[in-house]
Amino acid sequence: MKAIDIRGLEKKYSAGVKALKGIDLSVEEGDFFALLGPNGAGKSTTIGIICSLVNKTAGDINVFEYDASKQEVEAKSCIGLVPQEFNFNQFETLLQIVINQAGYYGVPRDIAKQRAEKYLKQLELWDKRNTRSRDLSGGMKRRLMIARALMHEPRILILDEPTAGVDIEVRRSMWAFLKQINAQGITIILTTHYLEEAEMLCRNIAIIDKGSIVENTSMKALLSTLNIETFVFDVEGDIQNTQIPEFDSRVIDSHTLEVDVPKASGLNPVFEYFSAANIKVMSMRNKANRLEELFVRLVESSNNENKTEETV
């Protein structure tokens, strides 16, 4: 069953800006789905419309079997939102925030208290339950927004850049938590600027740019389209005039070499060259995350198409 099914979604803001140009998008139940795109591409507008924070101009949205316009109550009850910006009352305590949120969904107070304990403990916030939200660190605020979104036990969790500005330790614990709740059956839709995060967590992906979907496929299929990867080698030895046969390479400095490696060639010929030239490889790494490379190419190609359209 489709958890989210969007058809012909358009949004034109009052200033005349067309943020969404009739997008179609489906997310299957149980999926861990990434919605990626550069700033201002239309990700947050799409999420805003799904969650009733933004009025749509045209199009249809179905949340499971419910039409979001005609069966608003049922559709809203299925969704939990973790927004990009902190949007809780700064003067309320964590317990007040999460219990109130459950109340808005009709969850009785005694059940809300039990769930508050469960989710605040899972997200390591129980010790702070009587602290005002303004006194929390950035990472704690992010986790509080996840706890709040889960209080009515939604079937879909939408996270708009949930790990923005949090340290790697907190980010990793959030990833583990999200994987855990996804394994329990909650459909997750994620937007993020950390493409490593999307690559690691998500099974399917859509890339949106300038209000249109430029790619919508499985993560595996998308990554398999990456034909060339760029590797950075830290080396010892004379590399001033290095030019690896049949590979594009660039000398960055006296110890660093950048090599474009076609998928079909593999890395063996590069190492064979280094051995023959008596160059010692100290370490190597991808220049960019694989998804990042694809993302940049897709967005660039979308920009080029738009430029062509403008000149025609």
Add this chain to the structure above:
Amino acid sequence: MSSVNMVALKTIWIKECTRFLRIWVQTLVPPAITMSLYFVIFGSLVGKRIGEMGGFTYMEFIVPGLIMMSIITNSYANVSSSFFSAKFQKNVEELLVAPVPTWVIIFGFVGGGVARALLIGIIVTFVSMFFVDVQIHNFAVIAITLLLTSILFSTAGLINAVYAKNFDDISVIPTFVLTPLTYLGGVFYSLTLLPEFWQIVSKANPIVYMVNGFRYGFLGVSDVNYFVSLGLLIVFNVILYIVAWRLLNKGVGIRT
């Protein structure tokens, strides 16, 4: 009403009451101090020289108007500042993403304003008992007028907050509209003291009907017919509720 909506309504109402009780120094204490000053200055000091008004001492005459003034000011301020803060901090989104019907949002916020107005009414009445023997002519009239007036101004405060874009916008109406209308609404004088022309002009001021309706409940005297006051309160409440419902349902000021 479904139990889901009942839980949501109760949640908003409790949240609103918790808010004004949490900041009681800003919400509950000032009206008590202001009213004490009014009683001391206008009642005890100036009032003694004024003599009787409407068949009562000046102090007795102004008590209902002063209580009403506190109710109007506080019910309006409670909802306008609370709803605007929710917009400003964006936590109004907590309500928008949830399946909370528009009428539940209105009733919840207005309920908070009414609760604060009732509490202030009790406090100010208690303060006035130090200065005068408070009479009650008809308790039902007092209760109905207090309830309808606080609902009316709470709803008006909500509409103000919907349109407000900054904190200045929620102080403009109270400063430039509500305060003058309240002071000219017969709180401190009987309309019969005014020249005929100004009596007619004063009757275009809706607050005159609320103050006089309230005064009728306490003292049994009024410059206007109580049923006219009651009728106007009901009509204004219905109009403002419809306006508030349409604005919130359309998402004015809260959805892009």
